[in-house]
Amino acid sequence: MCxxxxxxxxxxxxxxxxxxxxxGARCVPEGSSLNICTVKHVKKTCGLSRNPCRHGGTCVPGxxxxxxxxxxxxxxxxxxxxxxxxxxxxxxxxxxxxxxxDKEYCQTxxxxxxxxxxxxxxxxxxxxxxxxEKQSCEDFHTVKCGNRKNLKSKCQYNRxxxxxxxFTSCEMAYPSCEKKSNGFQPHLxxxxxxxxxxxxxxxxxxxxxxxxxxxxxxxATKEGCKNVFDVPQKDGGMKPGCEGKPEGFYPLQGxxxxxxxxxxxxxxxxxxxxxxxxxxxxxxxxxxKIQVCRxxxxxxx
Numbered sequence: 001m002c003x004x005x006x007x008x009x010x011x012x013x014x015x016x017x018x019x020x021x022x023x024g025a026r027c028v029p030e031g032s033s034l035n036i037c038t039v040k041h042v043k044k045t046c047g048l049s050r051n052p053c054r055h056g057g058t059c060v061p062g063x064x065x066x067x068x069x070x071x072x073x074x075x076x077x078x079x080x081x082x083x084x085x086x087x088x089x090x091x092x093x094x095x096x097x098x099x100x101x102d103k104e105y106c107q108t109x110x111x112x113x114x115x116x117x118x119x120x121x122x123x124x125x126x127x128x129x130x131x132x133e134k135q136s137c138e139d140f141h142t143v144k145c146g147n148r149k150n151l152k153s154k155c156q157y158n159r160x161x162x163x164x165x166x167f168t169s170c171e172m173a174y175p176s177c178e179k180k181s182n183g184f185q186p187h188l189x190x191x192x193x194x195x196x197x198x199x200x201x202x203x204x205x206x207x208x209x210x211x212x213x214x215x216x217x218x219x220a221t222k223e224g225c226k227n228v229f230d231v232p233q234k235d236g237g238m239k240p241g242c243e244g245k246p247e248g249f250y251p252l253q254g255x256x257x258x259x260x261x262x263x264x265x266x267x268x269x270x271x272x273x274x275x276x277x278x279x280x281x282x283x284x285x286x287x288x289k290i291q292v293c294r295x296x297x298x299x300x301x
Contacts, residue, residue: 123157171189185222
């Protein structure tokens with residue numbers, strides 16, 4: 001048995017092997033933070049050359065040489081943290097509505113239910129994870145996963161990774177931010193496009209589309225959304241190069257009839273004709289449409 005401070009002793013005979021009485025008089029894994037039983041032995045060292053506790057358990061020295069206890073990480077239990085009580089066993093002796101952590105993943109848990117006590121495996125919404133103490137899905141920044149796997153990508157969650165669409169895959173809809181810096185990023189699966197993603201602590205915050213402005217469509221870069229004519233062609237943009245070109249005005253390939261570019265000392269400057277005027281490729285000047293050949297103008301040439 002174990003004794004709760006200020007209360008009478010509680011017998012553990014009703015709890016399955018590897019679990020003990022926890023707060024609220026329910027059975028919890030021995031290594032749980034809800035375990036009200038305390039370690040009996042305290043000494044400065046374990047007196048052993050290596051940690052005998054498995055699955056990340058902490059060796060707690062006893063009062064005699066080579067005597068020790070193991071403080072196990074959730075949900076491992078047993079003398080050496082080698083046992084994981086099954087959800088069925090724990091649900092059978094736990095109060096109604098108890099939720100138990102999954103032994104493998106941090107975002108999944110077992111709901112014992114309120115009638116049959118049969119465990120039902122459930123999953124938190126991304127990017128939430130299951131908090132053992134609060135028994136609820138919480139912000140991943142505050143949840144202690146222990147040995148449970150901390151999945152960072154949305155498509156690693158079961159509810160999303162099997163997503164089917166005639167237009168896109170899960171990775172296209174929810175790109176991974178693993179090993180990415182915080183903030184604005186070009187879309188991982190749609191590089192050199194208007195699509196972007198925003199990352200925070202290796203988790204996806206959102207995806208978006210850059211759109212366009214008066215000078216044409218934009219493209220996502222590490223610096224943010226930029227007009228395609230401001231991004232060099234080697235980086236997926238449409239900015240023309242002026243290296244080796246004489247100083248002067250040139251038609252902008254892929255731009256509107258009002259757009260052109262100006263070269264000076266190997267540098268490129270994107271320009272636009274005033275309202276109601278269009279760029280004449282023959283004269284390299286902005287002129288009225290009636291003075292410019294089709295298709296940009298109305299003049300038959």
